[in-house]
Amino acid sequence: MVLRKVFPAMYTLSEETPACSRNATLYLLRCIFLMGVRQPPARFFIVYCLWSFALNLSSTFYQPIAFLTGYISHLSEFSPGEFLTSLQVAFNALSCSIKVLIVWAFVKHLDEANNILDEMDKRLTKPSERLRVHRAVSRSNRIFFFYMAVYILYATNTLIAAIVMGKPLYQNYYPYLDWRSSSWNLGLQMGLEYFAMAGACLQDVCVDCYPVNFVLVLRAHMSIFADRLRQLGKDPDVSHEKRYEQLVQCIQDHKTILRFVDCLRPVISGTIFVQFLVVGLVLGFTLINIVLFANLGSAIAALFFMTAVLLETTPFCILCNYLTDDCYNLAIALFQSNWIDGKQRYKKTLMYFLQKLQQPITFMAMNAFPISVGTNIIVTKFSFSVFTLVKQMNIAEKLSKADEEDKLN
Template identity: 25%
Template sequence: MLMRQIDTIAIFRRLFITWRVLGIILWPFNKYLRIVYDLLMNIFVTFGFPLHLVLGIIFSTNQEQFFINLVIGIASVSCTLKHLLLRYRLSEMLMVNEILARLDERVHTNTDYDYYKRFIERPCNFMINFFTRCYFAVSITALLTALVTGELLYPAFVPLAWRTSISQYIVAILFQFAGVSLQIVQNIANDAYGPVVLCMLSGHVHLLANRVSRVSHSSEENIAGNSTDLALCIEDHKLLRSTSNTVERIVSASYLVQFVGVGINLCIGLVYLLFFADNYFAYVYYSLHVTAIMIELFPCCYFGSMLECEFHDLSYAIFRSNWPTQPRAFRRNVVNFTELTLREVTLYAGGMIRINLDSFFATCKMGYSFFTVIQSMK
C-alpha cells in the first residue's frame, strides 16, 4: 500500500505564482489595493509595453530596426492576446485543479507513486524551470547588450531624448527591462500552463490504465468489490474525458494565437535571414530565433499526442484485467467500458488545428517549404 500521497496541485502552485505577480489571483491583502495593482499592471505591461513596440515598427527608419521590431512586436502582441484569453478562463483552471486533486486520491500503490514522480512531477517541474530560465536569459542578455552598446533593449518608440541625457536613458532602459521582465512572467504563465496540464492529464490517464489492469486480480471471489473497482474506473474515465474537454476550452484560443504567431514569426525570420542579413550576428540571432519559436511550440504538441495515446491504450488495459473469471454482469460492463474507450480524444486549437505532434511537424514542413521557395527566389 502507498505510504505517500501524490500532490499534482503543488506543481500548479509554482505556476500560479506568476498569476499572483500579475495581480490576478488574490494576495492576502486588501482587495481594493489588488484591483489598483492589477489595473496598473495591465496599463503598464499588458497594453503599454506592446504599444511602444508597435509604434517602433511604425516609426522604424531602417530595415534592420523594422525586422527586429516586427519580430519582437508580434511576439509581444501574441503574449498579450494569450494572457487575456487565459485570464478569461481562470475560474475553469481552478476547477481543473480541484478535479486533479480528486484524482490524486485514487493513487494507492507505490508503483503508481513512482510513475507520478518520474513521468508527471519531473517533466512538469522541468518545463516550468526551462521556460523560466530561457525567457529570463533573453531579457538579461538584451539588458547587457543594451548597456554595452549604449542602445535600448529594443529599438522601439520611447518619447524621451535618451541619446542626449543619461538620466533619460536610464529611465528608458528601466522601462523596457521592467516591461519585458513582467511580460516574460505573462509568457511563462501562458506557455507553461498548456504543457503542464496536458502532462498531468496524460499521466492520470496512464494511472487509470494501471488501476483498470489490476481489477479483480487480487481477489477473484470478491465480486462486489471488483464491480465497485470497475465502476470507479469507469467514473474516472468519464471525469478525465470531461476534464480534457474543459482543458481544450481553456487552451484552444490561446494556442490558436500561438500557432499563428509562430507561423508569422517563422516566415519573417526566414525572409530576413535570406534577404537582409548581412553579418554573422544577424545570421546567428535569427537562426536561434527560428529554432526557439519551434521549441516553444513542441512541449504542448508532444503532450497533446501523449494524451491521445494514453486514452487509446485504455482499451488494452481493460483486457489485462481479470475479467474472464467474473460474472456475466461484470463482463457486460467491461464491454461497455471498452466501447467508451474506443472514442478518439483529440484537442484542437481554435477548433481547427490539432494540438499534437502532427501539427508540430506540419509547421516545420511549412517552414522548410517556405525556406526553399524563398531561397529559389533569392
C-alpha cells in the same frame, strides 16, 4: 540543498508521502498570481492592484501599440537587422497579449482542474502509484523553470545587446521620451523596454507552460489508471459483485479524467490557436534576421528567441500525441483484464466501457485543427516558406542597399 528548501516541489518526494498532484502547477499558479490576473488579496489589495496595473499596462496592452507606433514614427531610422528583430518580437508580443487575455478570462478553469486532480489523488493507495505522481510533479516544475530560464535569458540578452550597441533594440515609442537626446533618456528607454519585455516573458512562461504542467500529471494518472484496469478480475478471492463494483468505480475514474480534460479545453484551445497563427511568421522573420543581418549579439538573442517560440507549441503538441497513445493503452489494458469468466452484466458493461476508452482524448485549436505534432510541423514549415520568399524576391539585398544609401546621405 538551499535550492531544495526554496523550491521543494522541484524534487521527487518519497513514496510514503501522500500524493499531491496540484503541486505540479505550484510555481506556475504563483507566477499567474504575479501576472495580476487573480482576485486581489484583502491584505495587499492596493499593492496588488497597482502592480497588476503597471505590469499589464506596459506588457499586455501598451507593448503591441508601442511597437506599431515606433514603426510609424521612426521606420526610416531602423537598420534591416533592427527592424526584423523588432518585428519578430512585435508579432509574438501581440500573440502573448491575446493569450494573456484568454487565460485571464478562464483562470478559474485552472483552479477547477486542480480540484479534480485532488479527486484523482484519493484513488492512489499504493506506494508505487504515489511515487509515479511525485515524479510527474517534480518533472513538471523543472520544465516550468526551464521555460522561465530560456525566456528571461532572451530578455536579458536583448538588454545586453542594446547596451553594447548604444541604442534600444526595439525602439518602442514612449510619449515625450526621445532616447537620442541624452544618455539619461537612453537608459530610461532601455529600462522601460526591458521591464515590458521581462513582464511579457513572465506572462509568456505562464500561458505557454500551463498545458505542459497539467498534461504531464494527467499522463501519470492515466498510466496508473491503466494498471488499475489491467488488474480487474484477477483477484480470485473477490466476489462477482465486488468485481462489478470495481469496474463501475473505474468507469467513474474515467469520467473524472474526461472532466479534467473538458475543464482545460477552452483555455488550451484559445491559446494554442493564437500561437499556431503566428509561429510560422515569427520563425520566418527570425531566420531571415539570423542568416542575413544579425551581428553576434543579435544572433545570440535571436537564437534564444527562436528556442522560446518553439517551446510555445512543440512540447505540448508532443504530449498530445502521447496522450492519444495513452488512451489506446487504456483500451488494451481493459482487454487484458480477466473478463472471460465474468457474469453477463459484467461483460456487457465492460464492452460499453471498452468502446468509450477507444475514443482518444484530443485537443482542438478553436475547433479548426487538432493540436498534434503533425499540425505543429505544418505551421513551423511556413517559416521556411517566408525565408524562401524573401530570398527569391531579393528583399534582403534591397534593404541592405537602402540602408547603405541612408548612411551615405
